[in-house]
Amino acid sequence: MSAVNNPFTLIGAVVLGAVREMGEITLFLLSALRQMLRVSGGAAGQFARQCSFVGVESLPIILLTAFFTGGVLALQSFNGLSGGPLVNTQLGRLVALSMLRELGPVLAGLMLASRVGAAMAAELGTMRVTEQIDALVTLAANPVRYLVIPRVLATLLMLPLLVILANVMGIFGGYVVATKVLSVPAMQYMDSTYGAISGEDMTMALVKAAVFGLLVGLMATYHGFKADGGAAGVGQATTRAVVYGAVSILVADYFITAIFV
Amino acid sequence: MATVIDIKNVKKSFGKKEVLRGASLKIERGTTQVILGGSGSGKSVLLKCILGLIEVDGGSISVNGKPANGLKETEHAELMTMFGMLFQNAALFDSMSVWENVAFVLLQRKMDRDEAKRIAIKKLAMVGLRADVAELSPAELSGGMRKRVGLARAICHEPEIIFYDEPTTGLDPITADVINDLIIKLQKELKCTSVVITHDMHSAFKVADRMAFLYQGQFIAEGDVKSFKNSDNPYVKQFVEGNANGPIQVTV
Numbered sequence: 001m002s003a004v005n006n007p008f009t010l011i012g013a014v015v016l017g018a019v020r021e022m023g024e025i026t027l028f029l030l031s032a033l034r035q036m037l038r039v040s041g042g043a044a045g046q047f048a049r050q051c052s053f054v055g056v057e058s059l060p061i062i063l064l065t066a067f068f069t070g071g072v073l074a075l076q077s078f079n080g081l082s083g084g085p086l087v088n089t090q091l092g093r094l095v096a097l098s099m100l101r102e103l104g105p106v107l108a109g110l111m112l113a114s115r116v117g118a119a120m121a122a123e124l125g126t127m128r129v130t131e132q133i134d135a136l137v138t139l140a141a142n143p144v145r146y147l148v149i150p151r152v153l154a155t156l157l158m159l160p161l162l163v164i165l166a167n168v169m170g171i172f173g174g175y176v177v178a179t180k181v182l183s184v185p186a187m188q189y190m191d192s193t194y195g196a197i198s199g200e201d202m203t204m205a206l207v208k209a210a211v212f213g214l215l216v217g218l219m220a221t222y223h224g225f226k227a228d229g230g231a232a233g234v235g236q237a238t239t240r241a242v243v244y245g246a247v248s249i250l251v252a253d254y255f256i257t258a259i260f261v
Numbered sequence: 262m263a264t265v266i267d268i269k270n271v272k273k274s275f276g277k278k279e280v281l282r283g284a285s286l287k288i289e290r291g292t293t294q295v296i297l298g299g300s301g302s303g304k305s306v307l308l309k310c311i312l313g314l315i316e317v318d319g320g321s322i323s324v325n326g327k328p329a330n331g332l333k334e335t336e337h338a339e340l341m342t343m344f345g346m347l348f349q350n351a352a353l354f355d356s357m358s359v360w361e362n363v364a365f366v367l368l369q370r371k372m373d374r375d376e377a378k379r380i381a382i383k384k385l386a387m388v389g390l391r392a393d394v395a396e397l398s399p400a401e402l403s404g405g406m407r408k409r410v411g412l413a414r415a416i417c418h419e420p421e422i423i424f425y426d427e428p429t430t431g432l433d434p435i436t437a438d439v440i441n442d443l444i445i446k447l448q449k450e451l452k453c454t455s456v457v458i459t460h461d462m463h464s465a466f467k468v469a470d471r472m473a474f475l476y477q478g479q480f481i482a483e484g485d486v487k488s489f490k491n492s493d494n495p496y497v498k499q500f501v502e503g504n505a506n507g508p509i510q511v512t513v
């Protein structure tokens with residue numbers, strides 16, 4: 001049997017490839033962490049700019065997403081409860097828990113992966129293929145310190161903030177739909193919401209957000225840095241940054257949830 | 262004279278494509294070394310190998326007697342402060358203004374911004390650019406202007422060794438000659454060592470102290486300007502004369 005036809009050889013090659021890729025990403029993260037200990041002046045300015053790009057400029061789209069997600073959650077849960085007697089006491093609780101524990105962090109993370117991850121990978125990929133990263137090296141600047149750290153730090157710190165706001169907005173979206181469309185009494189809806197939120201849920205939301213933020217920044221900068229082969233290479237790097245970012249968020253989400261439950 | 266850069270038997274392939282197949286060259290302190298070679302012969306790759314931007318597959322490169330490959334990150338950054346590099350396509354940082362590009366190293370060293378800008382404008386003047394380009398972004402420049410900004414950035418921190426990858430390509434003949442004079446002047450004033458890649462034979466003969474010819478991944482000729490002008494080596498002769506007929510076959 002030839003190597004190509006043998007399924008075990010093929011699976012082996014795929015697994016080896018995946019392991020190598022994960023190893024490389026880990027090394028990249030480690031080199032970034034090493035550099036973090038000596039962040040220089042130029043990098044601080046980069047960090048501020050990235051925070052504004054990642055945090056402030058992502059706000060509208062993330063809030064909009066969260067609002068409608070909360071609304072949909074209210075509609076769906078209302079159906080789930082068959083519009084029955086439990087609606088008044090349970091609807092707020094269902095919306096808040098789903099939002100906090102799952103949809104807030106995951107959706108904000110996915111939005112960030114597509115909006116910010118793509119932009120970062122495209123920018124760094126372009127810098128790579130136009131030799132700007134080489135130029136940084138010849139000017140005795142460390143590209144990891146100068147380009148990667150500020151971006152990864154920005155996504156790591158900004159996503160938890162975005163998630164807090166997204167959760168508030170999601171709960172508000174649920175409230176609007178529940179009270180205006182489904183005619184749930186406002187007081188009871190709010191009581192049910194407040195009763196549901198625990199410190200553990202908040203911690204879970206923030207842990208998820210921080211991990212997802214790290215993943216988005218890491219995947220974007222790693223794939224941007226590895227780009228080669230002109231415009232097509234930048235396009236591929238951008239696609240990879242988004243796909244790997246999104247998939248790694250969903251995988252990490254499973255494991256974090258499993259640990260907390 | 263002391264050897265500054267010693268390139269020994271350097272090999273580099275990209276996949277199956279062998280680009281450098283045992284290139285060896287010694288570059289002496291304070292001289293201007295011109296490297297000639299056909300398009301795609303690996304001249305730019307060689308410069309990047311010396312700068313550690315590309316890892317070599319075999320052979321060794323030393324700078325001032327110390328190995329230049331496989332350095333730790335801090336040692337490599339230290340080594341880079343000795344070098345200035347003009348990239349073939351300028352490689353300007355397009356998120357920064359022209360003067361911030363030129364003064365990049367100074368700003369990294371936390372020099373006061375006004376002071377850094379003043380120096381950047383002086384360097385821009387050296388490459389024939391007026392002060393009003395300082396605030397422009399690289400995207401607003403013509404190809405020749407970009408090249409000159411790249412040159413100003415390469416020389417801004419007064420490095421000991423300057424690499425010029427096709428410094429006059431894309432410039433009008435008069436500006437090209439301004440750059441030739443600048444290369445000569447920098448070498449005289451800063452006593453720096455220059456390595457110039459060029460296809461412009463007029464410029465090559467004007468700036469060179471030594472010349473070397475890279476062909477099929479190796480240096481097949483090395484010598485002073487006179488030896489290249491009157492070379493009997495059929496390859497060098499064909500290249501210098503720019504003749505389509507000869508031992509070097511270029512497939513179109």
Ligand SMILES: Nc1ncnc2c1ncn2[C@@H]1O[C@H](COP(=O)(O)OP(=O)(O)OP(=O)(O)O)[C@@H](O)[C@H]1O
Binds near residue numbers: 275300304305306349
């Ligand atoms: N990063 C890379 N990946 C793959 N191949 C490369 C890479 N860099 C250079 N090459 C190949 O190496 C060869 C030499 O390239 P190089 O840029 O050094 O040529 P050159 O001598 O500078 O040519 P020119 O005079 O046209 O600038 C080319 O065939 C090129 O395709």
Ligand SMILES: [Mg+2]
Binds near residue numbers: 305306
């Ligand atoms: Mg070249």
